[in-house]
Amino acid sequence: MDMQSEILDAIVKKSKDNIVITDGxxxxxxxxxxxxxxxxxxTDDLIGKSVYQLEEDHIFSPSVTIKVLNERKEVRVMQNTKTGRSVMAIGLPIFDRSNEIIRVISFSHDLTEIEQLKEEFKQLQKKIERYETEIQELRDNEQIEGNTILKSKAIQQIWQLIKRVAKTDASVVFFR
Structure with a gap:
């Protein structure tokens, strides 16, 4: 193995991102x-295999390398892998002197944790909004203009009904 191959192998093995190198x-x-x-x-399952077959087998889905080969430029795609990971894949074409693609290098960065944190953040935001609404309703239930406090459960229910009806154009008829 020559020095360049050793350096390339070291880079591929040490990278935190997943690196896949294909031929043209x-x-x-x-x-x-x-x-x-x-x-x-x-790696043994991947080396020597075509990305077309790997995409068909849903291993690279979608395959950034296929997109690079078709578009002949740098491409970024989001992949959802069969292991349940969310991956940002970037594919880079390497051209020879006659402008033919001789290699495609793809870097895949696992974003699963970031996606999970984003979803947890959305859920927390929804909870906060719900709690803020509940707090406001409790405040509204406790007071009426002039700081009259509603302690009776029956009066609180009547007040809730009045507030709901007040938001509409409905006519209200009271019977005695």
Missing amino acids: NGVVLRASPNSYAIYGSS
Whole structure:
């Protein structure tokens, strides 16, 4: 193994991102050891395989490499892997002197934790809004203009009904 191959292997193995390198036809030449954690396939399962087959098998879905080969430019895609991960994949074409793609290098960054935190944040925001509404309703239930306090449950229910009806155009008829 020459020095360049050793350096390239070290970069692929040490990167926190998942790196996959293919030839110009989309055949995987190198893959990071963390491929199994992200894609559910080991490097041995990937190397030598076509990205077209790997996409068909839902391992790379969608395949950033296929998009790079078709569009002949840098491409970014979001992938949801069969292991349940959310991944941002960036594919970069490498051209030879005659402008043919000879390699595609893709970097996949696992965003699963960020997506989970984002969802948890949304849920917390909804809870806060609900609590704020409940607090305001409790304040409204406790007081009427002039700081009259409603302690009786029956009066509180009547007051709730009055507030609901007041928001509409409905006519109210009272019977004795």
